[in-house]
Amino acid sequence: MTKRILLIDDEPDITFTVKDILEDNGFQVDSFNDPILALNYYKVNFYDLVILDIKMPTMNGFQLFNKLREKDFKVKICFFTATAMFTEEIKKALLALDKTIEKDYFIQKPIRTEVLLKKITLIMNKNKQ
Amino acid sequence: MIYDRNFFFKKRKEIGIISVVVIIISSFSLFYYQQNITEQNVKNSIFTQYKDRQVESTQAVSEHISSDLKLIKSILQGIADSSLLQQGLLYGDRIDKIMQEKFSEVNNVTKVDTIFIADKDDIVSYEIVSEGTRRFINIDLSFREYIQETRNTLRSTFSDGFRGIDTIERIALAVPIVNSSSGEFMGIVGVKIPTESFFSLYGNTQDINSQFLVVFDKKGTLLAVGADKSLVGKNFFGEFVQNFTNHNPILMNLTQNLLQGISGYAIYDYGRGERLTTNAPVLIQGKPLYFIEIVTPTTTIYSEINNVLFEEKLTMFSLIGGIIAAITALIIVLIKWNSILNNEVKERTKELQESNREIALANEELKNHDKMQKEFINIAAHELRTPIMPIIGLSELLYNKFINKNENNLKQETLKEYLQTLVRNAYRLQKLVEDILDVTKIESRIFKLNTELFDLNEVISNVVTDFENIIKNKNSKVQILYEPNRNKIFVNADKTRLTQTISNILDNALKFTQEGFIIITTRITNKEKDDKDNKVIVIIKDTGIGIDNEILPRLFTKFVTKSNQGTGLGLFIVKKIIEAHGGKIWAENNSNGIGSTFYFTLPIVKTSEIVIDRK
Numbered sequence: 001m002t003k004r005i006l007l008i009d010d011e012p013d014i015t016f017t018v019k020d021i022l023e024d025n026g027f028q029v030d031s032f033n034d035p036i037l038a039l040n041y042y043k044v045n046f047y048d049l050v051i052l053d054i055k056m057p058t059m060n061g062f063q064l065f066n067k068l069r070e071k072d073f074k075v076k077i078c079f080f081t082a083t084a085m086f087t088e089e090i091k092k093a094l095l096a097l098d099k100t101i102e103k104d105y106f107i108q109k110p111i112r113t114e115v116l117l118k119k120i121t122l123i124m125n126k127n128k129q
Numbered sequence: 130m131i132y133d134r135n136f137f138f139k140k141r142k143e144i145g146i147i148s149v150v151v152i153i154i155s156s157f158s159l160f161y162y163q164q165n166i167t168e169q170n171v172k173n174s175i176f177t178q179y180k181d182r183q184v185e186s187t188q189a190v191s192e193h194i195s196s197d198l199k200l201i202k203s204i205l206q207g208i209a210d211s212s213l214l215q216q217g218l219l220y221g222d223r224i225d226k227i228m229q230e231k232f233s234e235v236n237n238v239t240k241v242d243t244i245f246i247a248d249k250d251d252i253v254s255y256e257i258v259s260e261g262t263r264r265f266i267n268i269d270l271s272f273r274e275y276i277q278e279t280r281n282t283l284r285s286t287f288s289d290g291f292r293g294i295d296t297i298e299r300i301a302l303a304v305p306i307v308n309s310s311s312g313e314f315m316g317i318v319g320v321k322i323p324t325e326s327f328f329s330l331y332g333n334t335q336d337i338n339s340q341f342l343v344v345f346d347k348k349g350t351l352l353a354v355g356a357d358k359s360l361v362g363k364n365f366f367g368e369f370v371q372n373f374t375n376h377n378p379i380l381m382n383l384t385q386n387l388l389q390g391i392s393g394y395a396i397y398d399y400g401r402g403e404r405l406t407t408n409a410p411v412l413i414q415g416k417p418l419y420f421i422e423i424v425t426p427t428t429t430i431y432s433e434i435n436n437v438l439f440e441e442k443l444t445m446f447s448l449i450g451g452i453i454a455a456i457t458a459l460i461i462v463l464i465k466w467n468s469i470l471n472n473e474v475k476e477r478t479k480e481l482q483e484s485n486r487e488i489a490l491a492n493e494e495l496k497n498h499d500k501m502q503k504e505f506i507n508i509a510a511h512e513l514r515t516p517i518m519p520i521i522g523l524s525e526l527l528y529n530k531f532i533n534k535n536e537n538n539l540k541q542e543t544l545k546e547y548l549q550t551l552v553r554n555a556y557r558l559q560k561l562v563e564d565i566l567d568v569t570k571i572e573s574r575i576f577k578l579n580t581e582l583f584d585l586n587e588v589i590s591n592v593v594t595d596f597e598n599i600i601k602n603k604n605s606k607v608q609i610l611y612e613p614n615r616n617k618i619f620v621n622a623d624k625t626r627l628t629q630t631i632s633n634i635l636d637n638a639l640k641f642t643q644e645g646f647i648i649i650t651t652r653i654t655n656k657e658k659d660d661k662d663n664k665v666i667v668i669i670k671d672t673g674i675g676i677d678n679e680i681l682p683r684l685f686t687k688f689v690t691k692s693n694q695g696t697g698l699g700l701f702i703v704k705k706i707i708e709a710h711g712g713k714i715w716a717e718n719n720s721n722g723i724g725s726t727f728y729f730t731l732p733i734v735k736t737s738e739i740v741i742d743r744k
Contacts (some may be wrong), residue, residue: 011515013550017522024526055511082514083507110518113525 003124004046007031008038008064009053009080021113035059044072048124054081062093078123082109145464149457160449168438175434183407184394187423190331191409194421198413200238201320202285204231205304208318214306219246219254219316232257235320239330243321249314251276263295279303279317287418289346290324290362298324298352298362325361328353332423339429343422349388352419375399383408390417396427403427504688512561512696516554523547564698571705578623578709582734585618585665589649592631596639606644614651618665619734626706633699634727638671642724645672653733664730672724676716684716
């Protein structure tokens, strides 16, 4: 069964690129540049994975995470960001959101296609447990 | 504690003055007290010395009188023992010759006004008197006590004071003429001595106001007295003298003792000023015959003492005065020095506070800088990484499609979109890298301009043309309006940097303007030919959303941005470029509330100067 991924990033070039890469590798991808639009569109129990940018103008990734959790407590959500490294600060913020979130749920931009696919597969497998 | 210290600190001048005054007053009073004690001691000691001296001199005067009287006595003895008188010759030419001789001899010793010879019946047989003195030849002298005594005792006798009809007080010395072989009394040879003129040889018998001499006989009769002439011949214990001395008990006691042969001294005042009196008996052959007193008004002693003391005092006061002046000067110097030190301390404290403040400020700046540096790294990381993602992702996607899967049937449109995205992101990356490099150059102060002379109109026109193309490609509803200035605007500037500046401002304007106009105008100020400050103002006005009031004050500082794309470095670089050209840049929101306007100035080169340059 085709895995469904929701991708939210304010940069059109990023969503365009990542969407095409993932689709080329057999995923079904919906992408949004506006977090609010994405939130409105969100369908519960539909996606296997949500990929969130952190630095966005109208609503940051953490806020969006909380909103999504209100709608869907089950769906796996990972972060996809160019913001610095996986610093202690961000780790703390992530743990405050969800204790199950670990380093694996944090994907650093830019990333090579191969590594991206591995990470997504890993997260999805975790999801199965 | 602190209050007290401040109090003393503020009042230090007053305290200094008060302490100087206190020191002066206390040292003077201490000195005065000490001086008084010393003076009293000195006075007493000088007075004692004076008194002792006077006692001694009284003794000396007494001895002097005694020795003179003895000398006269021995002369008279010589006459009595002379062969003529021994032969019973008591008058006649030969006697006269001897007597004349002896008279002058005696008068060489002291003042004697009569020398006489009396026979065994006490009748004066021969007499020499000094001029103006009455003669008593053939007068019977037996009524005189001293004559009787001489005859009875056959010894020479000094008489008490007596007064003749001429009212002159005299004493007499009688020597018996005794036959040396038979021991028979043959007569008397004697002298009469006027007491006042006699004793005046040994002291002052005239003036009561200075030291004077008083002489008594055994009965207390005053033979000579400097206090008052009228007292001469009066008995000391009589009413007249006692009235004169106001019955002074000390003087009475002293005189009584003296007449008993006891010498002494006393200080007393019988109403004519304080006196120091020293006395001594005049002894002849161990017997007190006359008595002298030397009387000194103490004022004369004290005036002498005071003269000495005054000089002493003057010396001491000038010494103390000198010391006080030195101390005062020292205190003034200390106060002055203290105030200088104080000012120094204040100055230093101020400097220290200033430098502390500066350090704190620098620290704050450093912290800010640190924070900004972190922010810069965060933003730069984000901005640099973002365009790389499409570049890597799409390159790998294309590689995968073409090389791995050998897909040649890729839609032309998709391919175009891939390539456009690739190029766009590559440019975006390039722009970012350039900005970061510029900032690095500016901050490490190696930012330099490559200036050349050109017409600013051309540069603006070129940039405007570029942007018109961009607008056309984006299908934007914004229109750029630019009318080149009719005059050429020569500037000596870096063309690339000015292009960058204008592009940056236009880019900004375009980013925040959805529709409407971007209007560029140039204006030359100070057209006067001689004005060196000729400059051009470039005005770029848009009809966009305007500048957020929150960021307006820091618009030209680093990392200030409201855009999602952008590091906030553009306007910072622009400002540095304009400033490096000697110009200014500022921005404001338009007064009608729509959009904002950017202004920058550049110095322009006058045409005349260009001609000179080209020669």
